[in-house]
Amino acid sequence: MGNIMDYISWRGDLSFAQSPFNEVDNLILACFSYVNLDGIPAVSGQKGIELKKLVKEFKKLHTIKELEADKSFIRLAPFMMFEMAKSVRFGKCVIRNYVNEIVTEAEQQFSAVEIVLDDGTSYISFRGTDDTIIGWKEDFNLSTGVVPAQERAVEYMQRISDKAYGMLRVGGHSKGGNLAIYGSVMCKSAHDKILEIYSNDGPGFSKEFQESPETAEMMPKIIRIIPEYSIIGTLLEHEKQPIIVASTSRGLLQHDGFSWEVQGPGLVRRDSLNKTALRFIEILHKWIDGIDTEQKRLLIEDLFATLQASGYENLSEVQSGGIKSLAAMVKRLDKFAPESRGMMQELLTAICGGWLEQLQENTKDKLSAIPQSFSDKILEKF
Structure with missing residues (x-):
């Protein structure tokens, strides 16, 4: 090919x-x-x-x-x-x-x-x-x-x-x-x-x-x-x-x-x-369907502020940043209110799901760097 x-x-x-x-x-x-x-x-x-x-x-x-x-x-x-x-x-x-x-x-x-x-x-x-x-x-x-x-x-x-x-x-x-x-x-x-x-x-x-x-x-x-x-x-x-x-x-x-x-x-x-993409679509519609325009704007701001917390400008760099960039994004989640944190955690898990499997294989012994609840959620996906 x-x-x-x-x-x-x-x-x-x-x-x-x-x-x-x-x-x-x-x-x-x-x-x-x-x-x-x-x-x-x-x-x-x-x-x-x-x-x-x-x-x-x-x-x-x-x-x-x-x-x-x-x-x-x-x-x-x-x-x-x-x-x-x-x-x-x-x-x-x-x-x-x-x-x-x-x-x-x-x-x-x-x-x-x-x-x-x-x-x-x-x-x-x-x-x-x-x-x-x-x-x-x-x-x-x-x-x-x-x-x-x-x-x-x-x-x-x-x-x-x-x-x-x-x-x-x-x-x-x-x-x-x-x-x-x-x-x-x-x-x-x-x-x-x-x-x-x-x-x-x-x-x-x-x-x-x-x-x-x-x-x-x-x-x-x-x-x-x-x-x-x-x-x-x-x-x-x-x-x-x-x-x-x-x-x-x-x-x-x-x-x-x-x-x-x-x-x-x-x-x-x-x-x-791909099953992970389907999961993201399901989660996104779960949170976005039915909310008004201003709430959508806030959701988008929060999601991309979390991605930017990785310290990178490109998504390809976020992916290559591996465990370090993921840990930085998870730390950013701590700033959200409890009701928003679960939603952002689900979205982040889904949007990054395509490369988390490889990350798990390469850095399984380093997952302690990530809060246990989030690492458990990641591992459940695979």
Whole structure:
């Protein structure tokens, strides 16, 4: 089995005329939006720039050493772009209408790009969140109502669809998948131009949005893909049944699209979600269903303050921190009121469950560093 980088190597010599657009192409183009294209003026205009030329401009601004210093999963996106530019399949793509807006104090970010393929169709790629704790918090915040990034997605879809001369595919990974669906559904004038809408482990929506006539109209075009250990992609309401795929990573890190397994022109299937992911979904709905928006905000603040107590910025670092980071998070739980402590303990156990089994195997003799009640709860899970 391989991943999307291997796919470019294996099948990059096939044009879209020879091999039609598929779900792996979608994942590649969804992850393309993670590349930071700031500082390249041509990419922001309607005319755009061919991918091969774009790579040359990008390399003038960024060194390999700088790119390799990035420790998040999106660090692979520029290297994927380099391989795409060498291929027959993607080399002649035109990249245009790039936008990147960040409001740090509001923990908000919106970025999107249009990728015109050589068959005349376009893929509108909405950027998602990376594996930073703040990024995951942004995904969870979607449960508290319509966010500015969703409104911007509608505006972006309107602008692109008005000028598009070919049919459109729309997609994104993580929050980008949510924006792809929301922007497509709410931009009614684009409905007839859209071929497919891809949500790659993207959060869901409110029940009201799911039941709207606009959503019902576009539902047949929505393709939802999640890994077998999916947390972000199971948040909120989902009407569309997902395609469940295999990943080479464990636990939380399966969110990384670069870890999804590829065979030929498709993603490797799994029959069902991982039991630990299912447990998290059960616990999350147990605590969130029925509480008001302000209570949700407080819950999200508490959960992510606990994760940040590990001392790390990225979830991959939290996981690699092992027993030390887990002990720091558990210590943070002592600050909660008794009625909240049990809830946060359950959520933390569930959200970290994908890597606790390995942690148990490697550090069983060190579990005394963690309060007994919590370590017992961890061990019960396995």
